[in-house]
Amino acid sequence: MKESIPLTWRKIPDRYRLLGSVCKNCNGYYFPARHVCPKCRRKGKVDGYQFSGRGRVFSFTEIHAPPAGFEDQIPYVMAIVELAEGARCTAEIVDVLSKDVKIGDEVEMVFRKIQSHDPEGLIHYGFKFKKVKK
Amino acid sequence: MVGIVGYGAYVPKYRIKSEVIAKVWGEDPDRIKNGLGVHEKAVASNDEDAATLAVEAAKIAIQRAGISPKKLGALYVGSESHPYAVKPTATIVAEAIGATPELTAADLEFACKAGTAGIQMCMGLVGSGMVDYGMAIGTDTSQGRPGDALEYSTGCGAAAYIIGKDAESLAIIEDTYSYTTDTPDFWRRNGADYPSHGGRFTGPPGYFKHVKNATLGLLKKMNGKVEDYDYFIFHQPNGKFPRAVAKMLGVPNEKIEEGLLTPHIGNTYSGSSPLGLANVLDVAKAGDRIFVTSFGSGAGSDAFSIRVTDNIKNRERGKPASYFIEQKEYLDYATYAKYRRKFKGM
Numbered sequence: 001m002k003e004s005i006p007l008t009w010r011k012i013p014d015r016y017r018l019l020g021s022v023c024k025n026c027n028g029y030y031f032p033a034r035h036v037c038p039k040c041r042r043k044g045k046v047d048g049y050q051f052s053g054r055g056r057v058f059s060f061t062e063i064h065a066p067p068a069g070f071e072d073q074i075p076y077v078m079a080i081v082e083l084a085e086g087a088r089c090t091a092e093i094v095d096v097l098s099k100d101v102k103i104g105d106e107v108e109m110v111f112r113k114i115q116s117h118d119p120e121g122l123i124h125y126g127f128k129f130k131k132v133k134k
Numbered sequence: 135m136v137g138i139v140g141y142g143a144y145v146p147k148y149r150i151k152s153e154v155i156a157k158v159w160g161e162d163p164d165r166i167k168n169g170l171g172v173h174e175k176a177v178a179s180n181d182e183d184a185a186t187l188a189v190e191a192a193k194i195a196i197q198r199a200g201i202s203p204k205k206l207g208a209l210y211v212g213s214e215s216h217p218y219a220v221k222p223t224a225t226i227v228a229e230a231i232g233a234t235p236e237l238t239a240a241d242l243e244f245a246c247k248a249g250t251a252g253i254q255m256c257m258g259l260v261g262s263g264m265v266d267y268g269m270a271i272g273t274d275t276s277q278g279r280p281g282d283a284l285e286y287s288t289g290c291g292a293a294a295y296i297i298g299k300d301a302e303s304l305a306i307i308e309d310t311y312s313y314t315t316d317t318p319d320f321w322r323r324n325g326a327d328y329p330s331h332g333g334r335f336t337g338p339p340g341y342f343k344h345v346k347n348a349t350l351g352l353l354k355k356m357n358g359k360v361e362d363y364d365y366f367i368f369h370q371p372n373g374k375f376p377r378a379v380a381k382m383l384g385v386p387n388e389k390i391e392e393g394l395l396t397p398h399i400g401n402t403y404s405g406s407s408p409l410g411l412a413n414v415l416d417v418a419k420a421g422d423r424i425f426v427t428s429f430g431s432g433a434g435s436d437a438f439s440i441r442v443t444d445n446i447k448n449r450e451r452g453k454p455a456s457y458f459i460e461q462k463e464y465l466d467y468a469t470y471a472k473y474r475r476k477f478k479g480m
């Protein structure tokens with residue numbers, strides 16, 4: 001599969017930094033960023049928002065049959081993370097197996113390689129999450 | 135004068151014990167452990183590289199400094215394991231911490247001392263007023279040839295320093311001095327997977343000559359003596375060399391222990407002396423004086439004289455190095471070899 005460099009490049013700010021959006025009318029937080037607030041529509045006041053990277057595990061699963069390019073990473077844990085501000089996103093929980101994870105676990109964003117299997121292609125980086133040590 | 139307004143350390147979670155590596159190669163584990171003074175080393179996960187390590191350290195440095203990343207006017211990433219042969223690591227880090235686009239950035243390479251070279255460059259830029267803040271990072275996920283003596287010591291880790299004006303600094307850099315010669319003690323040709331080294335030649339003409347001369351050179355320049363300092367951090371390619379050079383210089387053991395991390399995380403190359411300094415800053419008191427001498431094969435040493443200020447209380451804003459050093463999980467050799475991509479065809 002040939003990658004789209006413009007698409008990769010456009011996603012860098014949200015993938016690298018969890019850059020989403022906030023509607024200042026209803027205080028709704030969105031990730032990925034939205035240009036129009038789905039609640040307020042035309043009355044919405046949408047602005048870019050830098051998420052704190054803090055959140056909790058909302059649900060999770062251990063991946064054993066990965067998509068192409070992720071074969072050497074199994075088993076790994078994918079989760080829906082509820083960010084402290086309210087939005088939800090899907091991401092890997094690093095440095096753990098599913099036996100180490102519980103719903104509600106506190107996590108924080110880390111910066112990791114997402115995919116780099118093509119030795120002559122780009123290295124894709126982005127956010128994942130890591131359990132906060134108590 | 136200029137100083138350190140923020141710093142951050144990061145070490146990956148995985149470790150491999152020297153005895154586990156020794157068993158694979160039929161070596162005597164005790165001989166290796168005592169000979170090199172390395173018990174275990176930090177291993178990056180398979181989704182970590184020098185850029186991701188640098189980002190984690192840089193974020194903590196920003197928290198400690200309490201500044202917006204947009205205020206960084208310069209960012210230098212020193213490493214000998216930059217993820218790309220061509221494409222800067224510094225742009226990846228700058229983007230990930232939100233420092234772009236108004237800054238100058240570049241990658242540096244000088245074996246294990248590229249991180250401290252970056253600190254000196256930032257000192258020049260801040261001191262001359264060209265930028266308000268500059269960040270220098272030493273980061274590495276270095277590799278030793280399987281079975282080579284280096285395999286026991288090459289660890290993974292990063293440390294980031296934000297250099298700014300002295301009034302805001304948690305530690306003032308009083309002075310710096312470098313000692314550099316062309317010495318073929320360690321090298322890696324383009325396209326080679328693993329470095330080559332001069333064996334015993336890395337000792338006296340490489341490490342010891344440069345570390346000693348840089349340390350003595352800075353003491354002479356400042357009219358100072360060993361007794362003026364509470365802590366010493368020497369580059370630590372293994373657990374032995376820094377203790378030996380301390381002895382040569384008349385530095386008592388208790389002044390180097392806090393900054394000596396290699397026995398527990400291995401030699402983190404560009405991260406090595408910067409991580410040692412971070413661990414010392416985590417415990418130092420206002421008024422303490424710290425001496426740092428890095429070393430990079432090829433070869434050169436940068437020495438720094440540092441004085442801790444009252445602003446050191448700001449360190450509470452970020453995680454200490456020990457947070458990452460104490461959080462660990464041991465790997466077997468096969469998993470380590472997979473994470474570090476030591477299998478042919480991976």
Ligand SMILES: [Zn+2]
Pocket residue numbers: 023024025026027028037038039040041044045
């Ligand atoms: Zn709204």
